[in-house]
Amino acid sequence: MHGVVPEDTDFMIMIFTALYCEAKPIIRFFGLKKDTGHHLFQVFKNDDIILLxxxxxxxxxxxxxTHLCSAYPPNPSDLLLNIGICGAGDRNIPTGTVYLCNKIYEMDTGIYFYPDMIFAHPFEESGIVSSSNPVSEKHSADIPELLADMEASGIYRAGILFFQPHQMFFIKIVSDYLQSDKIDSSIVSELIGQNIPEITAWITRLHDGMTNSSPVFSPEEEKMLAEVSKNLRLTVSMQNQLRQAARYYKLQHGNFSANLSSFIKKENVLPVKNKHERKRAFEQLMREFA
Amino acid sequence: MNSLCVNLLNPPFSHIYIEKGVVDHPNTVKILSRFPKSTQVIIKHYKDIFNRSRQNYPVQKQSQNLIIAEKRPPFVYRGSPLCQNFGNDNFYYANTVINCVYNCEYCYLQGMYPSANIVVFVNLDDIFGDVRKLLKSDPVYLCISYDTDLLALEGFLGFSEKWFEFARFYPHLTVELRTKSANLNSLEKLTPQENVILAWTLSCEYVWEKYEHGTPSPMQRLNCIEKALAKGFQIRLCFDPVIYIKDWEDEYGRLIEKVFRELPAGKIKDVSIGGFRIPCDYLKDMRKNNPNSAIINYPFNAVNDVYSYPPDLSDRMNSYMLGLIRKYMPEEKIFTWK
Structure with a gap:
């Protein structure tokens, strides 16, 4: 990102669209504001959502x-959402039908990508073909999946560097029957716009239901462990052993502060002056967690 | 992110991934008929989905999907030195299923595989073929339920029954089917055989309650074993892994007492004892996946890339268990992993 210092911002949902006309109803729905710090892409955001x-x-x-995730590295409860229009190889599918993709076939390379299908959802499901060039109706018989777009595999390829497969969702709305050159941008906005309330209600509910597991050690405990490690001049291996013993003790007994405090208070242990004293003190310390 | 609201999740096996090459296999057709509501996704190779990078095992475990695939060679593997061979020289294991419906916090599967989804290999006949080849030269001791719990899946899979049928024709083959299940219905369909051993893992009440999520209780397992003994099955009891917990002597003491109060010791084929042990690499991944689990965060000793309890504790646990079990079983029927 040129000229932009990453902010200390926790976005919860990262949305990617290919076209501005796809983004427009989302920007309006969430009241996103343009982030002028990005020169290479159009980026819009509020406190919880960022769209590129x-x-x-x-x-x-x-x-x-890659651009957005490098600037704002997602955390384990964040979600990636790719929303866009797609073509369908079957004219029986009404335009406006919303699909969640369970399989992405990259036409250029023949590689398949699979987002996890762990969460319940109200949409149709299908595989999608991603191609660098638009797939035309006359080639519809050649595509191995029902739907076709030009972005999903690229989003997955880059997204998997920052997210896990269960955090990425590819939502496609049928706009045509592989005649994408004939679609008007206002129709695209309308197709997306009419489905945005349902899509956002689902993704928001999903995000709200996710919980981060808290770290085993509190900041105070981390401080105590660091202090003891420093005073005893513990090797990296010894520090790892200490942390493992403390982690087990805490998970079993709830707290180890008293053990460390009582150890620190023992006058004959600290400070250590040589390797021999360190070894003796370390063994004494480990006994506190036995 | 390790936990999710249950009502957001798809039910288990909501999606079934099927390798293109086995879509019409009779076992595939049978499995699919049991899950008419599942979404079917055709795939080229099971590893395309099972071996994806950056999968989250604990999250997937909360909504497991099924992958139906063809097993490619090797079909049969040499037994691991971390597993007991019960005095058998030609110790092998075969995987017809990878991963388990149960969720035991100490289970090595969480560190062994990148995905929690269950893979079912439908081409059992190829695996049987390989076992036949091995049997031409020597007797074979084959464990078929290490990386899964076949009996727990019997309701929709029926693979235990197929192994029983296969083993019937090969007296030099001894099959061990390890389980924690209490699936009495499946037992009804199986016919006891001399060369097929049903091996039940038994844990104390505390370990079951705290760490063996989704498994039948020790009492349910004992009830099932009792029925199996009455039917004439060969039964092995596995106190393996023995887990170090607070008051472990009391807990395991109560377990052994209960087991031999409920079961006729004279009818039990043999018993195994083994402290928890695991390859270091597996435990590293398990700790990363489940940092808040006390049981896997014990400060184990690493020797030859295997974590286990410190030698003095291991010896104490083994001796204690042996001492208790010796009251009921002759020593030659007790196998201890050391």
Whole structure:
């Protein structure tokens, strides 16, 4: 990101669209504001959501995801959402039908990608073909999946560097039957816009239901462990052994502060002057956790 | 992120991934008929989904999906030195299923595989073929339920029954099927055989309650074993792994007492004892996946890339267990892993 210092911001949902007309109803729905710090891409955000318009194509999509995730590294409870229109190879599917993709086939390389399908959802499901060039109707028989777009595989490829497979969702809305050159941008915005309330209600509910597991050691405990390690001049291996013993003790008994405090108070232990004293003190310390 | 609201999740096996090459396999058709509501996704190779990078084992465990695949060679593996061979020289194991429906915090599967999804290999006949080849030269001792719990899956899979049928024709083959299940219905369909051993893992009440999520209670397992003994099955009791917990002597003392109060010791084929041990690499991943689990965060000793309890504790636990079990079983029927 040129000229932009990463902020200490925790976005919870990162949304990627290929086109501005796909992003427009989302920007309006959430009241996102343009972030002018980004020169290479159009980025819009509020406190919880950040949206980037990647521009069409697999490579552009991958670059867009990498750009944003490098600037704002996601945490384990954040979600990646790719929303966009797609073509369908079957004319029986009504336009406006919303799909959650369970399989992404990259036409250019023949590689498949699979987002985890762990969460219940109200949408249809299908595989999708991602291609660097638009797939036309006359080639519809050649595509191995029902849907076609130009970004999903690029989003997955870059997204998996920052997210786990259960954190990424690819939502596609059928806009045409592989005649994408004939679609008007206002129709795209309308198709996305009419489905945004349902999509956002689902993704928000999902995000709210996710909980981060808290670290085993509190900041105070980390401080105590660091202090003891420093005073005893523990080797890295000894520090690891101490942390493991303390972790087990805490998980079993709830607290180890008293053990460490009583050890620190013992006058004959600290400070250590040589390797021999260190070894003796370390053994004494480990006995506190036995 | 390790826990999720249950109502957000798909039910187990909501999605079934099927390798293209086994779509029409009779075992595939049978399994799919048991899950008519599942979404079917056709895949090229099971590893395309099972071996994906950055999967979250604990999250997947909360909503496991099924992968139906073809097992490619090798079909049969040499037994691990970390497992007991019960005095058998030609010790092998075969995987017809990878991963388990139960969720035991200490289970090595969490460190061994990158995914919690369950893989079912439908081409049992190829595995049987390999076992036949081995049997041409020597007797074979084969464990078929190490990386899963076959009996727990019997309701929709029926693989235990197929192994029983296969073993019937090969007296030089001894099959061990290890389980924690209390699946009485499945037992009803199986016919006892001399060369097929049903091996039940038994844990004390505390370990079951705290660490063996989703498994039948020790009492339910004992009830099932009692029925199996009455039917004439070969039964092995596995006090393995023995886990170090607070008051472990009391806990395991009560377990042994209960086991031999409920079961006729004279009918039991043999017993195994073994303290918890695990390859270092596996435990490293398990700790990363489940940092708040006390049981796997014990400060184990590492020797030859295997973590286990310190030697003095290991010896104490083994001797204690041996002492208790010796009251009921002759020593030659007790196998201790050291």
């Amino acid at each position: 318009v990647t521009k069409p194509g697999i490579v552009n999509a991958a670059i867009g995801v």
